[in-house]
Amino acid sequence: xxxxxxxSSVSKxxxxxxxxxxxxxxxxxxxxxxxxxxxxxxxxxxxVIGFDVQEKRTQLVNDGINYIGDVVDEExxxxxxxxxxxxxxxxxxxxxxxxxxICVPTPLDKYQQPDTSYVESSAKEIxxxxxxxxxxxxxSTTYPGTTEEVLQPILEKTGLVAxxxxxxxxxxxxxxxxxxxxxxxxxxxxxxxxxxxxxxxxASMYRSVLEGDVHEVSSPRVAxxxxxxxxxxxxxxxxxxxxxxxxxxxxxxxVWEVIDAAATKPYGFMAFYPGPGLGGxxxxxxxxxxxxxxxxxxxxxxxxxxxxxxxxxxPDFVLxxxxxxxxxxxxxxNGARVVLLGVAYKKDIDDMRESPVLPILEKLELAGxxxxxxxxxxxxxxxxxEMHKTHExxxxxxxxxxxxxxxxxxxxxxxxxxxxxxxxxxxxxxALKEQAPSIKKYHLL
Numbered sequence: 001x002x003x004x005x006x007x008s009s010v011s012k013x014x015x016x017x018x019x020x021x022x023x024x025x026x027x028x029x030x031x032x033x034x035x036x037x038x039x040x041x042x043x044x045x046x047x048v049i050g051f052d053v054q055e056k057r058t059q060l061v062n063d064g065i066n067y068i069g070d071v072v073d074e075e076x077x078x079x080x081x082x083x084x085x086x087x088x089x090x091x092x093x094x095x096x097x098x099x100x101x102i103c104v105p106t107p108l109d110k111y112q113q114p115d116t117s118y119v120e121s122s123a124k125e126i127x128x129x130x131x132x133x134x135x136x137x138x139x140s141t142t143y144p145g146t147t148e149e150v151l152q153p154i155l156e157k158t159g160l161v162a163x164x165x166x167x168x169x170x171x172x173x174x175x176x177x178x179x180x181x182x183x184x185x186x187x188x189x190x191x192x193x194x195x196x197x198x199x200x201x202x203a204s205m206y207r208s209v210l211e212g213d214v215h216e217v218s219s220p221r222v223a224x225x226x227x228x229x230x231x232x233x234x235x236x237x238x239x240x241x242x243x244x245x246x247x248x249x250x251x252x253x254x255v256w257e258v259i260d261a262a263a264t265k266p267y268g269f270m271a272f273y274p275g276p277g278l279g280g281x282x283x284x285x286x287x288x289x290x291x292x293x294x295x296x297x298x299x300x301x302x303x304x305x306x307x308x309x310x311x312x313x314x315p316d317f318v319l320x321x322x323x324x325x326x327x328x329x330x331x332x333x334n335g336a337r338v339v340l341l342g343v344a345y346k347k348d349i350d351d352m353r354e355s356p357v358l359p360i361l362e363k364l365e366l367a368g369x370x371x372x373x374x375x376x377x378x379x380x381x382x383x384x385x386e387m388h389k390t391h392e393x394x395x396x397x398x399x400x401x402x403x404x405x406x407x408x409x410x411x412x413x414x415x416x417x418x419x420x421x422x423x424x425x426x427x428x429x430x431a432l433k434e435q436a437p438s439i440k441k442y443h444l445l
Contacts, residue, residue, distance in 0.1 A: 042079045070184065098135065101171075137168075185210055189213070192218065259273060275445070339404045341408065352381055
């Protein structure tokens with residue numbers, strides 16, 4: 001498509017810089033999305049300037065100290081020492097960049113409505129130093145229309161026109177923390193610009209950096225909706241798996257065996273698994289962007305909201321099951337010693353964002369339980385404003401528990417020791433399926 005387009009002089013100049021790797025690229029937000037992206041762009045040969053409001057982060061980057069699991073420590077150290085990557089809190093350096101990617105958080109507020117304040121503040125800082133020919137790409141997950149309704153007006157207050165004086169596009173991040181197969185480098189990218197030229201130039205930049213395919217779509221709205229569809233698909237199917245787990249428990253059926261059996265069908269079925277709740281910044285949150293936006297069109301997203309209700313209720317189900325398990329041994333939850341294995345939201349990472357273990361801990365605390373957390377990836381975490389340290393996994397710790405609850409299935413856990421030592425186990429992840437036959441008191445979600 002881009003070969004048939006007629007590019008302006010500023011567009012041709014930027015394309016030339018991208019192709020020759022002489023462009024300087026900025027990344028706003030050096031978190032789970034931004035830092036890996038900055039590293040890949042620097043590895044591809046571009047000079048990269050990273051921007052973040054947290055001075056501690058920029059200092060760590062400049063010192064070559066990594067704090068993101070999906071980044072290789074040695075690569076970051078080499079790139080910073082060679083000045084291929086430079087991080088700063090000073091947005092005036094935007095004057096030096098030819099293209100910039102915005103990778104800032106887009107959380108929900110207390111009313112479950114999208115909070116675009118980080119995007120807006122980033123856009124306002126960029127607008128102060130925007131210059132003709134620049135490419136600006138929003139990567140933060142958000143509702144359809146954000147690029148054109150929020151970002152574009154802020155940038156155009158400068159008098160420059162998007163699609164004419166500068167290039168504007170949306171390309172959703174697809175980071176999956178801890179994924180050993182797919183990462184920033186090899187995951188396919190979707191790109192949608194406000195004009196065909198914007199799309200083509202943004203796609204050209206990503207193709208020069210990434211190994212994965214770059215799929216061009218007709219507008220930012222399509223790309224924004226595509227990202228929401230990805231995570232809503234997972235949210236709804238996990239909701240189905242969680243509802244099946246609740247029903248199977250009532251019917252005394254092993255839901256994990258049911259899913260494994262269904263997964264033998266070579267078509268028409270994709271296995272999703274239940275758990276103690278949904279975690280991470282994407283799947284529990286993204287569908288609510290669409291739910292909120294749908295109200296503007298007088299549409300009620302019933303299926304999405306129902307799935308969200310089911311997933312959000314899983315910590316309550318876990319607490320209910322915990323009480324029943326303890327009751328079998330004539331023990332009350334109040335005063336019980338509960339050891340939780342894992343507090344990160346998924347295995348083999350230190351990411352605590354929206355971890356379902358946190359509401360479980362809150363409920364255990366309210367019920368008067370004496371709880372302890374073990375997590376080899378998390379040294380400490382905050383709960384209700386207080387910092388708590390995690391403990392080392394020992395036989396003594398397990399033996400002294402009234403209940404051992406497996407909440408995150410980290411690979412590094414010694415599952416044989418856990419199975420042999422724990423008096424009672426509540427496995428919410430089916431992590432002990434190999435050891436299950438030898439466990440005296442074993443309970444699945």
